[in-house]
Amino acid sequence: MSKASVICSGCNAGHTIEVPASINAAREPELKELAHSGDLFTWECPSCGKTNLVSFPLLYHDPDEKLMLWLAPSDDEVARIKPALDAAPEMEHYTLRVVAGPGDFLEKLKIHEAGLDDVVIEICKYVTCNEMEKDVELRFFRMDGADGNLVFTYPKDGRMEMVAVGFNVYEDCRGIVERNPQIKEAARGLVRIDPDWLRRFFA
Numbered sequence: 001m002s003k004a005s006v007i008c009s010g011c012n013a014g015h016t017i018e019v020p021a022s023i024n025a026a027r028e029p030e031l032k033e034l035a036h037s038g039d040l041f042t043w044e045c046p047s048c049g050k051t052n053l054v055s056f057p058l059l060y061h062d063p064d065e066k067l068m069l070w071l072a073p074s075d076d077e078v079a080r081i082k083p084a085l086d087a088a089p090e091m092e093h094y095t096l097r098v099v100a101g102p103g104d105f106l107e108k109l110k111i112h113e114a115g116l117d118d119v120v121i122e123i124c125k126y127v128t129c130n131e132m133e134k135d136v137e138l139r140f141f142r143m144d145g146a147d148g149n150l151v152f153t154y155p156k157d158g159r160m161e162m163v164a165v166g167f168n169v170y171e172d173c174r175g176i177v178e179r180n181p182q183i184k185e186a187a188r189g190l191v192r193i194d195p196d197w198l199r200r201f202f203a
């Protein structure tokens with residue numbers, strides 16, 4: 001565990017909380033559960049009771065799922081560790097991702113759990129934004145119904161709105177990845193895959 005200094009958004013009181021520096025999901029199922037529920041990234045203020053959000057550097061490793069997510073590392077750390085991680089034979093079938101914040105972290109977990117490809121999902125988000133003719137920040141939420149509709153959320157006027165697209169959109173976007181080996185190649189290894197990353201292919 002490491003310590004994090006936090007300030008309550010309700011009463012401005014400062015506190016120190018304990019947060020894990022790394023989680024091995026196979027060995028620490030209770031922390032895995034907290035990560036999946038999102039409760040890992042909340043803390044309750046002992047002064048006023050308000051529930052606050054917190055982000056902290058975290059290396060999340062699920063060996064059974066072959067998933068490694070690295071939350072908020074420094075650029076130096078990524079530069080130092082990426083070459084060895086990308087070259088390690090035991091990491092070959094892993095999904096290795098750098099994520100910026102808890103929202104990105106939870107989205108990657110959900111995408112992986114649903115058995116989907118995060119690169120294809122980013123293209124789906126791009127296509128869906130264009131269809132909506134809105135510049136909104138879509139996040140994958142879940143797969144729905146027998147047809148496997150993809151449900152995304154986005155913030156609007158302080159609330160969460162949802163938009164669903166058919167699984168055919170996912171299949172079309174997967175086709176785009178298949179036809180563009182440079183996208184596939186760029187997504188190999190420890191990479192941060194987000195709308196900014198995608199933009200260089202769709203400029």
Ligand SMILES: [Zn+2]
Pocket residue numbers: 008009010011012013045046047048049050
């Ligand atoms: Zn408080």
